[in-house]
Amino acid sequence: MNILILGSGGREHAFALKISQSKLCENLYVAPGNGGTHQVATNVSVSPTDFQSVKKFVLDNQITMLVVGPEDPLVHGVYDFFKNDSDLQHVQVVGPSKEGAKLEGSKEFAKQFMQRHGIPTARYESFTKETVERGCQFLSTMQPPYVLKADGLAAGKGVLIINDLSQAQSELRNMLLNEKFGSASQKVVVEEFLDGIELSCFVLTDGKNYKILPTAKDYKRVGENDQGLNTGGMGAVSPVPFADADFMQKIEERIVQPTIAGLKKDSIEYQGFVFIGLIKVKGEPYVIEYNVRMGDPETEVVLPRIESDLVAVFQSLRSQTLDELTLQINPESATTVMMVSGGYPEDYEKGKIITGVENVSGSIVFHAGTARKGDDLVTSGGRVLAVTSFGKDFKEALKKSYENIEKIHFDKMYFRKDIGFDL
Numbered sequence: 001m002n003i004l005i006l007g008s009g010g011r012e013h014a015f016a017l018k019i020s021q022s023k024l025c026e027n028l029y030v031a032p033g034n035g036g037t038h039q040v041a042t043n044v045s046v047s048p049t050d051f052q053s054v055k056k057f058v059l060d061n062q063i064t065m066l067v068v069g070p071e072d073p074l075v076h077g078v079y080d081f082f083k084n085d086s087d088l089q090h091v092q093v094v095g096p097s098k099e100g101a102k103l104e105g106s107k108e109f110a111k112q113f114m115q116r117h118g119i120p121t122a123r124y125e126s127f128t129k130e131t132v133e134r135g136c137q138f139l140s141t142m143q144p145p146y147v148l149k150a151d152g153l154a155a156g157k158g159v160l161i162i163n164d165l166s167q168a169q170s171e172l173r174n175m176l177l178n179e180k181f182g183s184a185s186q187k188v189v190v191e192e193f194l195d196g197i198e199l200s201c202f203v204l205t206d207g208k209n210y211k212i213l214p215t216a217k218d219y220k221r222v223g224e225n226d227q228g229l230n231t232g233g234m235g236a237v238s239p240v241p242f243a244d245a246d247f248m249q250k251i252e253e254r255i256v257q258p259t260i261a262g263l264k265k266d267s268i269e270y271q272g273f274v275f276i277g278l279i280k281v282k283g284e285p286y287v288i289e290y291n292v293r294m295g296d297p298e299t300e301v302v303l304p305r306i307e308s309d310l311v312a313v314f315q316s317l318r319s320q321t322l323d324e325l326t327l328q329i330n331p332e333s334a335t336t337v338m339m340v341s342g343g344y345p346e347d348y349e350k351g352k353i354i355t356g357v358e359n360v361s362g363s364i365v366f367h368a369g370t371a372r373k374g375d376d377l378v379t380s381g382g383r384v385l386a387v388t389s390f391g392k393d394f395k396e397a398l399k400k401s402y403e404n405i406e407k408i409h410f411d412k413m414y415f416r417k418d419i420g421f422d423l
């Protein structure tokens, strides 16, 4: 069959590599893709949120499976667009319906979903312009630090954690009255701060059955020791050493099962990934957030560990026969280290020539912000390359990634040297 992947990051390169290895895949396309996806697929100059152009490409190229990488097209309803168009109904979309994508697209929707289905999460209330003073009052009843979350998508920047009460109150006013995050902060969730260690649990569901995929932990801050600004993610480790069998059982029983059952109960169509951001507080798991896609860079450590044919696994979503499959998982550890442009996540330069990727051995280099310019590979984004390796434990895997990074060069490149420091 012919398959189209939407997206352009390291996550989509990891999907493309894995799907290209499937016997079920004839022609593989990535829209828009990057300098790495073009080695295993055909890049297509179509925007993932331009559904009419996606439709034209799908019909012109007999695509029968659409794999959606990022959240934007899902939140904008790409699943429903395909379902409701008689020319496109035969195409399988891997990803949730627009209603399901609200789990990521609206923090308030996600909190109400968790409350309704008894899923452990931080205590919260949500506020609008009209109730801003009540919100400030609510803040004064809480213990610092204060957690403020813009309800809508804010490119990963919509969460503020503030120690000082009056500053938190003034930020709440800023978000609601001045739309600090645009329409995303017309509503704000104020919640209790949870103090613990984070990890991510990835689940694939056909709407009825589910499979828990390997766990991963990502490193979001730009600086070592988790200092500095938040980024999309600077590296990841899978599996997470502290997610032992006992803890995983708690996650499955208290969080995964009620989540999948909740989707069914609420009649939400969902055939895709659920990415559950978790925090372990005194040995107990709580949900920090849902995402309705895979994580980036977590995908660069989770997918390489899945040995099963990913296309066959995806096909079982459509037929709701995921329960008939056994996933083969590589028991080794995988790590990835992100190489980023100097200055990221703030301003950075693009177009720097990247050299040495061909000298890497024993690691996989996933491209994120790269492009081809003539014969050159150049930087085209903040996160540039993710270098993934395997080892008997994460330390051995990391050593390989760091050794191979030494062979790669571009002007002003930067990477964290302490991935896994807290494990």
Ligand code: AMP
Pocket: 122, 147, 149, 156, 159, 191, 192, 193, 194, 195, 198, 277, 288, 289
């Ligand atoms: P989110 O966009 O919801 O993932 O939030 C971004 C980050 O803020 C998370 O990865 C956590 O590190 C942090 N965070 C969010 N909610 C809480 C909370 N209730 N308690 C502590 N940290 C939080």
Ligand code: GLY
Pocket: 218, 232, 233, 291, 294, 295, 296, 297, 298
């Ligand atoms: N790495 C976090 C995310 O993909 O949201």
